[in-house]
Amino acid sequence: MAYQTPGVVFALAMAVKAYSEPGDAVMLQQPVYYPFSEVIADNGRKVVSNDLYKGDDNRYHIDLEDFERKIVDNDVKLFLLCNPHNPVGRVWTKEELTAMGDILVKHHVTVVSDEIHEDFVFRGKHQVFAAIKEEFAQISVTCTAPSKTFNIASMMISNIFIPNRELKAKFRAQLDAAGISQLNVLGLVACEAAYAHGEEWYEAMHSYVADNIAFTKEYVETQLPGVSMVDHEGTYLVWLDFRETGLSVDELEDLIVHRAKLWLDSGKIFGDCGKGFQRINVACPRATLQEALDRIKTALQESEAQ
Numbered sequence: 001m002a003y004q005t006p007g008v009v010f011a012l013a014m015a016v017k018a019y020s021e022p023g024d025a026v027m028l029q030q031p032v033y034y035p036f037s038e039v040i041a042d043n044g045r046k047v048v049s050n051d052l053y054k055g056d057d058n059r060y061h062i063d064l065e066d067f068e069r070k071i072v073d074n075d076v077k078l079f080l081l082c083n084p085h086n087p088v089g090r091v092w093t094k095e096e097l098t099a100m101g102d103i104l105v106k107h108h109v110t111v112v113s114d115e116i117h118e119d120f121v122f123r124g125k126h127q128v129f130a131a132i133k134e135e136f137a138q139i140s141v142t143c144t145a146p147s148k149t150f151n152i153a154s155m156m157i158s159n160i161f162i163p164n165r166e167l168k169a170k171f172r173a174q175l176d177a178a179g180i181s182q183l184n185v186l187g188l189v190a191c192e193a194a195y196a197h198g199e200e201w202y203e204a205m206h207s208y209v210a211d212n213i214a215f216t217k218e219y220v221e222t223q224l225p226g227v228s229m230v231d232h233e234g235t236y237l238v239w240l241d242f243r244e245t246g247l248s249v250d251e252l253e254d255l256i257v258h259r260a261k262l263w264l265d266s267g268k269i270f271g272d273c274g275k276g277f278q279r280i281n282v283a284c285p286r287a288t289l290q291e292a293l294d295r296i297k298t299a300l301q302e303s304e305a306q
Helices: 008-019 035-041 064-074 094-106 165-177 185-197 199-223 249-259 286-305
Strands: 002-005 025-028 046-049 078-082 110-114 140-144 158-161 237-241 277-281
Touching: 002 008, 002 165, 008 035, 008 078, 008 110, 008 140, 008 158, 008 165, 025 035, 025 064, 035 046, 035 078, 046 064, 064 094, 140 165, 199 237, 199 286, 249 286
Parallel strands: 025 046, 025 078, 078 110, 110 140
Antiparallel strands: 002 158, 140 158, 237 277
16 A cells, blocks of 8 residues: 655655654755755755766666765665656666665665656666565665656646555654645545546657657757756756866856746756756656757857857
8 A cells, every 4th residue: 555645755755754854864866856855854864875986888887885875874764756856867787786785785774765756767677676575675665656657747636655564654754744644635546547547648748758858969969068968867857067167057047048038947856966967857848848958058159258
């Protein structure tokens, strides 16, 4: 049986309360979806980051030595995993997840795995962390939702799977304390309808977004000198590297917001290691995407001319 919550971020906050105490260390992997750090810090816990690093292959990787060292040195109680990873676009392999999982089991760390982007895999294969080993299932909280896939975030419905009875009871206690007893019936119906009858729509959407990702890659490579697109495997959020443009973090922010007049997500909100990057949502009409990229191109040209 799954618990339903009004969103995955809400579930993350409940997990932080359920599986750690004020002052405890909670680990994540920056650059990562910014509410991860917010729900840790806002609940009086210590944010510890096992920073991902960009390799020569233009993909992000996990420093496993640092991963274990951070757990030990900070007595980490809880780890928030993003799988697939937002914003760097990695679809973690079974081998990568297993390596992390073995370390987490060894040090008795509870894992909350946000798998909300599981339907947006374009290379590789999504692997549910809890499904790899029974040991992993017993330390795991798995978060999913139809909100990203079917664009129904306003329905406020997420599904939270917790196999371990003790972890389940602690999570339930936090839901009760937060006053969450019943959810929006429209959300429940929308979730069921999306999963039961949405296959044709999903396949068309997935194909369209895949084409937009390919379009963005070609555009960046041919039209935006100094900008590169991180190798993309999953999610509909593309991670653009502007560091070779020579712009400072503030200059880049000014260029995107005031010159290009776009509302992208500045890399700095995903952690210090995200500075110099921008996250762009490509799950939109092609014409909208092209206009956004054209605006960046024009703004860069104007900046260079000055």
